[in-house]
Structures are given as structure tokens and as C-alpha cells.
Amino acid sequence: MSKKLLSTVFSLSLVAFTSGTVLSSAALADEAADIAKGTEIAEEWDRRDWGFGDTESYMEMQLENRHGDKSIREMRQKTLEVPGHDVGDKSLTIFDKPRDVKGTAFLSFAKIFDPDDQWMYLPAVKRVKRISSKNKSGPFLGSEFAYEDLSAQELKKYTYKWLRDEPCGELQCAVVEQTPTYENSGYTKMITWYDLSEYRQQKIDYYDRKGKLLKTLVSSDFKQHLDKYWRPYNMYMENHQTGKKTRLVFSKIEFQKGLKDSELTKNTLKRVR
Amino acid sequence: MRSRFILFKKVKLIKLAALVIVTGAVALGASIISAVSASQAHAQEQAGEEESDIYWEYSGSASLDLRVFPDSALHSGQRDQHLNPSIVFEPEFLVEWNDGDDRIDFKPFLRLDAQDDERRHGDIRELKYQHIGDSWDLKVGADKVFWGVTESRHLVDIINQTDGVEDVDGEDKLGQPMVNLGIQNSWGDINLFAMPYFRERTFPGRKGRLRSALPVDTDNAEYESDLEEFHPDFALRYSTVLGDWDLGLAHFYGTSREPRFVVKPDGNGQPRLIPFYDIINQSSIDVQATFDEWLWKGEGIYRRGQGDDFIAFSGGVEYTFFGIIGDAGDLGLLAEYHYDGRDQDEAPGAVLDDDIFVGARITLNDVEDTDFLAGVIVDRLSHARSFSIEADRRLNDRWTIEAELRITDGLTEKELQYDVRRDDHLQVRLSYYF
Numbered sequence: 001m002s003k004k005l006l007s008t009v010f011s012l013s014l015v016a017f018t019s020g021t022v023l024s025s026a027a028l029a030d031e032a033a034d035i036a037k038g039t040e041i042a043e044e045w046d047r048r049d050w051g052f053g054d055t056e057s058y059m060e061m062q063l064e065n066r067h068g069d070k071s072i073r074e075m076r077q078k079t080l081e082v083p084g085h086d087v088g089d090k091s092l093t094i095f096d097k098p099r100d101v102k103g104t105a106f107l108s109f110a111k112i113f114d115p116d117d118q119w120m121y122l123p124a125v126k127r128v129k130r131i132s133s134k135n136k137s138g139p140f141l142g143s144e145f146a147y148e149d150l151s152a153q154e155l156k157k158y159t160y161k162w163l164r165d166e167p168c169g170e171l172q173c174a175v176v177e178q179t180p181t182y183e184n185s186g187y188t189k190m191i192t193w194y195d196l197s198e199y200r201q202q203k204i205d206y207y208d209r210k211g212k213l214l215k216t217l218v219s220s221d222f223k224q225h226l227d228k229y230w231r232p233y234n235m236y237m238e239n240h241q242t243g244k245k246t247r248l249v250f251s252k253i254e255f256q257k258g259l260k261d262s263e264l265t266k267n268t269l270k271r272v273r
Numbered sequence: 274m275r276s277r278f279i280l281f282k283k284v285k286l287i288k289l290a291a292l293v294i295v296t297g298a299v300a301l302g303a304s305i306i307s308a309v310s311a312s313q314a315h316a317q318e319q320a321g322e323e324e325s326d327i328y329w330e331y332s333g334s335a336s337l338d339l340r341v342f343p344d345s346a347l348h349s350g351q352r353d354q355h356l357n358p359s360i361v362f363e364p365e366f367l368v369e370w371n372d373g374d375d376r377i378d379f380k381p382f383l384r385l386d387a388q389d390d391e392r393r394h395g396d397i398r399e400l401k402y403q404h405i406g407d408s409w410d411l412k413v414g415a416d417k418v419f420w421g422v423t424e425s426r427h428l429v430d431i432i433n434q435t436d437g438v439e440d441v442d443g444e445d446k447l448g449q450p451m452v453n454l455g456i457q458n459s460w461g462d463i464n465l466f467a468m469p470y471f472r473e474r475t476f477p478g479r480k481g482r483l484r485s486a487l488p489v490d491t492d493n494a495e496y497e498s499d500l501e502e503f504h505p506d507f508a509l510r511y512s513t514v515l516g517d518w519d520l521g522l523a524h525f526y527g528t529s530r531e532p533r534f535v536v537k538p539d540g541n542g543q544p545r546l547i548p549f550y551d552i553i554n555q556s557s558i559d560v561q562a563t564f565d566e567w568l569w570k571g572e573g574i575y576r577r578g579q580g581d582d583f584i585a586f587s588g589g590v591e592y593t594f595f596g597i598i599g600d601a602g603d604l605g606l607l608a609e610y611h612y613d614g615r616d617q618d619e620a621p622g623a624v625l626d627d628d629i630f631v632g633a634r635i636t637l638n639d640v641e642d643t644d645f646l647a648g649v650i651v652d653r654l655s656h657a658r659s660f661s662i663e664a665d666r667r668l669n670d671r672w673t674i675e676a677e678l679r680i681t682d683g684l685t686e687k688e689l690q691y692d693v694r695r696d697d698h699l700q701v702r703l704s705y706y707f
Binding site: 063065071097098099101115117125127129130134135137138139141142260262265266271273 | 407410512514568596639641642
């Protein structure tokens with residue numbers, strides 16, 4: 001509790017300092033209220049995903065350049081929930097297509113503030129390489145998704161500020177500004193639309209390091225698993241600056257298949273397929 | 274002339290057949306035992322359990338290789354053609370059951386080379402049965418295992434024999450028959466290897482390029498052990514991750530993968546090189562520290578059995594500038610140093626004994642996965658240089674293209690590569706994946 005208070009006070013003083021204006025106490029109070037409200041919404045979003053255990057997803061990534069040329073990638077991802085707010089989840093991604101990268105695998109242990117631990121398995125040479133995870137803002141497989149868009153979304157990776165409520169399609173959404181707290185993000189901020197019925201991230205606008213709108217992610221085809229956990233089966237990312245698009249379509253997401261911690265290690269990476 | 278119509282020489286064919294039979298029989302035997310015990314276990318389970326599905330898959334690649342040699346051949350007997358085309362076929366079969374906990378992999382390899390009948394060869398890259406248990410796994414059959422962290426020399430990597438006709442970088446390997454037990458613990462992983470059959474290194478034939486002045490007679494290899502290629506070899510490896518550090522410790526006892534050479538006349542009184550394989554003991558360590566953009570890498574070995582005991586090490590750094598090319602491309606800079614303390618008369622020759630490698634890697638992170646790697650290895654004493662540039666790119670969902678340029682410069686008679694001084698070449702490979 002005191003930690004949260006401290007961080008709120010800290011963000012407040014930061015806002016006051018950076019804006020360079022003397023804020024009235026009323027404005028300060030509004031600001032604090034908006035931060036508290038934004039944080040509450042994100043906490044609710046986070047809480048609704050607790051206890052999912054593990055998932056195994058099958059997905060296809062459709063890349064499209066501005067001329068409309070398409071290319072397809074297919075992959076599977078196993079994710080293991082690591083309980084607690086100070087560590088991130090573990091995930092293993094295995095590529096099936098294009099065929100020349102078939103069997104390539106990517107293991108990531110997400111951290112909150114420290115760089116993630118990441119290994120890559122190259123099947124042609126049977127080599128497991130520890131790789132630098134500084135590359136958070138780099139494109140994932142040449143797509144419009146950056147590594148940071150696809151790595152585990154942890155509550156403490158951002159600070160939150162509520163902006164407004166507004167209709168989003170048939171639903172009512174809370175619009176929240178999120179600022180990455182980790183280093184090397186490619187974004188200065190993200191604007192996220194959470195629907196107020198199930199607290200799902202319906203849409204995200206990403207702003208680049210210069211503060212310009214870079215990309216928009218629209219999630220749809222949400223399905224509920226185990227009567228609790230919602231997952232979008234369609235994620236559409238559009239880059240406004242390059243005109244390129246990537247659609248991520250899930251064909252299957254399975255929950256609680258009994259994935260063990262010992263199955264997600266550097267050494268077991270060699271035997272994935 | 275008749276031999277031109279025979280795909281493989283008889284000896285090679287017999288050895289290949291023996292390898293297929295041995296590894297195939299072992300892998301098949303092990304998998305049958307497992308399948309039987311699994312079905313028994315399954316039968317004992319309560320009714321209502323669903324049948325375990327058998328999954329199988331067939332994939333692979335076929336490639337067209339073209340080597341271009343600008344210079345004429347140097348040694349007598351070599352085919353003096355500037356273009357060397359060849360075809361590579363590498364299918365892969367996979368069968369698995371018990372939700373992937375039991376599987377058989379089969380990966381044969383075939384190269385048809387127009388000019389060199391030693392390079393025209395087949396191999397079983399993999400034919401193995403694997404069982405994955407709870408915190409352990411077992412592998413029986415032929416497989417490839419890689420150890421190490423450095424880029425320009427693979428010092429500690431010892432399980433597999435180098436397929437020397439494939440490329441000069443030594444990264445192509447022959448399938449190694451083995452029984453491998455892996456045990457995963459919270460404090461690190463243990464891998465035990467027993468290798469019942471040794472694979473001899475392949476070398477270009479008399480007609481081929483990139484060979485020593487005297488051709489290597491691979492049909493008459495000699496061994497320190499009376500058991501020859503049936504000497505049982507063993508290895509033990511421990512590896513662990515400690516925060517930013519990845520550490521591996523290993524010991525190998527058995528037949529040296531690197532041969533020494535003995536000059537002996539053949540039936541016609543012509544001198545040729547006979548490979549001689551010693552029994553060695555080799556302890557090794559490999560470490561990588563990953564600090565943001567910096568990768569620090571080191572490998573070291575201590576070897577007994579080839580003249581005086583000696584050590585060798587490779588160490589270096591890789592620094593990556595992320596996203597500095599265009600919007601998304603990365604530039605990595607590499608520098609490595611290699612030392613080898615072996616007695617070059619009593620141990621197999623080592624090219625990288627006191628050499629510096631510097632290189633650059635460009636990864637465009639584009640849809641086509643375009644990559645470049647350029648580097649030079651300089652001998653600190655003689656200043657002899659080996660340059661290499663590699664590039665690869667995906668053309669579409671089924672085709673890729675790769676190119677490699679290898680050039681040597683300033684070689685003196687003291688250098689091991691002196692005999693290949695006229696073999697600078699460009700290799701282009703077009704691959705189709707299915």
C-alpha cells in the first residue's frame with residue numbers, strides 16, 4: 001500500500017516538474033484521481049487473468065506490405081504463468097512456417113524492470129544461443145508487432161492514467177494512457193481502450209519515441225476460457241507511418257494443459273519441435 | 274572410367290549401410306520396447322482414457338549449389354573447372370506418440386557432386402528414438418549435438434565429426450551414433466553420452482578443390498585403438514544458467530575427431546595422406562555473459578593424448594547496435610582471439626593457433642529475414658588473412674538464397690591453408706523447402 005502511495009506521489013511530482021507549470025491543488029487532485037482510476041482499471045484487467053496457469057496457442061501471422069503483398073508465418077506458443085507481481089511469465093515460441101525457419105524456437109523469461117532472459121534455438125546447427133533482450137522495440141519476424149507487444153503484459157510494466165469513458169462499438173470503454181516503466185521501449189505512451197463489461201483490451205494506439213502515432217492494434221473475436229479468461233483470436237496491427245499491416249489469427253488456445261517449469265528451460269529448448 | 278557411373282565407392286557404401294543398420298536397429302529396438310511398455314501401461318489404465326495419437330510429419334529441403342573458382346586448379350589430378358555445381362537433398366521424417374514424449378526422427382542427407390566423388394556422398398544426419406520423461410530424457414541413435422558459444426571457431430564442440438567435404442568452416446557435421454541420457458535439475462543439467470561407433474572425417478577427393486596437395490586416403494584410416502572405429506567413446510557435460518551467465522563444463526574420452534596425417538605410398542607408389550586417429554581426453558569449459566548489448570564469450574580446452582598435453586582457448590565479444598539500420602536493422606560487431614598451444618608435429622594441425630577474428634553482422638529484421646556476416650581472420654605472426662562474407666535471404670514461402678565468398682590472402686608455405694591458396698571461391702545456394 002505504501003509502495004503504491006509513494007509511486008503516486010512520485011508520478012505527481014514528475015508531472016508537476018515536467019510540465020513546468022504550477023498546478024493548482026484542484027488540478028493536482030484531479031490528476032491523482034485519474035491516475036488512481038487508471039491504475040484501478042488496469043488492476044482489474046490483471047486480476048481477471050490470475051490463475052490461468054498455462055496456455056498453448058496455435059497462431060498464424062499474416063504480414064502485408066503497402067503494396068498488398070502477403071506472407072504467412074505459423075507458430076505455436078506455450079506460456080507458463082509465474083505467480084507474483086515482481087516476476088514475469090515464461091514463454092516458448094516454436095516456428096512452423098515459413099519452412100526455412102521450421103523448428104526455430106524462442107524462449108523468454110519475462111522480467112518487470114530488468115531485461116528479459118532470452119534464448120534462441122537454431123535447428124540447422126542444433127545450437128542454443130543466449131541472445132540480448134535489449135531489442136524490445138525491434139520487429140518480431142519482420143512483422144508490425146514488436147517484441148514488447150508480444151511479450152508478457154505485466155501490470156507493473158506501465159503507469160496508468162484514466163482519460164475518459166466512451167463507447168467502443170457496442171460496448172462502453174475506459175480509455176487509459178499507459179506509459180512504459182521499463183527501459184528501451186519504442187513507445188512514449190500507449191492509449192488503451194478497456195471495455196467496462198469484461199476489462200478486455202479492445203484497442204491500443206502506440207506512440208513512437210517522438211510522440212507521434214505509430215501503430216494501432218485492434219483485438220477481436222474474444223472467446224472466454226474456463227468461464228473466466230478472455231483471449232482475442234484476432235489481433236490486427238496497422239502501422240500508420242509505413243502502411244504495413246500484420247494480422248495475428250489464433251486457431252486454438254488451450255488452457256491448463258499441465259505445462260511444467262522444467263519444460264521451459266534452456267536445455268529443453270533443444271528437443272522442442 | 275567405369276567408376277564415374279558408380280554413385281558411391283564400395284567401401285563407403287558398406288560403411289554407410291553398416292551405420293544405417295546399427296543406428297536403425299538400435300533406435301527401432303528402443304522405440305518398440307517403449308511402445309510396448311507404453312501400451313501395457315495404457316492397458317492398465319482405467320477405461321475412458323482416450324487413445325494416444327500417433328503424429329507424423331514429412332518435410333525437408335532440396336538445394337542447388339554452385340561453387341565458382343576464379344583461379345585454375347593447382348594440384349595434379351584436380352578437375353580444372355571453374356564452375357562446380359552440385360545438388361543436396363535433405364528430407365526429414367518425424368513420428369511421435371504419447372503426446373510427443375516418444376518420437377523417432379530420421380534425417381538422411383545426400384549430395385550429388387559433378388566433379389568430386391568424395392563430395393558425392395550420403396549420410397544419416399539423424400536417426401534417433403527419443404523419450405522425454407519427467408526431468409530426464411533419453412536419446413538412442415544418430416544425432417547432432419552442438420556445444421559452445423564463440424562464432425569463428427568451435428573449440429569445445431566435439432561430439433560430432435566434421436563433414437569436411439561440405440564446407441571449409443567445419444560447421445557441417447556427420448550424424449553420430451549415441452546413447453544420450455539427459456537429466457534436468459534445478460542446479461543445472463547433466464548429459465551423459467556413450468558413442469559406440471566413430472565416424473571418420475570426410476575429405477575432398479583427388480579431383481576435388483579445397484584439398485591438400487597430397488590427397489587424403491579415407492579408405493585406409495589408422496587408429497591408435499585396436500578397436501578402430503568401434504572404440505567406445507564417452508562424454509559428460511554439465512551446463513547451467515546463473516543469472517546473466519551461461520556455463521558449460523564437459524569431459525570427453527575417446528577417439529579424436531581431428532586426425533593427424535601420415536604420408537604413405539599407395540599401390541602405385543604415389544604418396545598420399547593417411548588419417549590417424551588418436552585416443553584423447555579433453556576437458557572443456559564454455560561461458561557466455563549477456564549484459565544488454567554485450568555478449569562476452571569464452572571457450573577453453575585441455576587435451577591429453579596427442580604429444581604434450583596442451584590447452585587452447587577462444588574468447589571475444591559481440592556488441593549489437595539495435596535498430597540503427599533503417600528503422601529496424603541491427604548491426605553487430607564481433608571480435609575474437611584464438612590461441613592453441615598444441616605441438617603441431619605431434620597433434621593434428623590447428624589453423625587458428627594465434628589468430629584474431631573481427632567481423633560484422635547485419636540483420637535487417639525484414640520480412641525476408643535478410644542477414645549478412647562478414648569477417649576476417651588474421652594470423653598474428655604471419656599476417657595471413659582469410660576473408661569470408663555470407664549473405665542469405667528468403668525469396669518466398671518456399672525458396673531461399675544464400676551466398677558465401679571465401680578468400681585467402683598472404684598465405685606462406687608455413688600455413689596449413691597454403692595448399693588451398695588458389696581455391697578462393699563464391700558459393701551460391703538456392704534452396705527449396707517442402
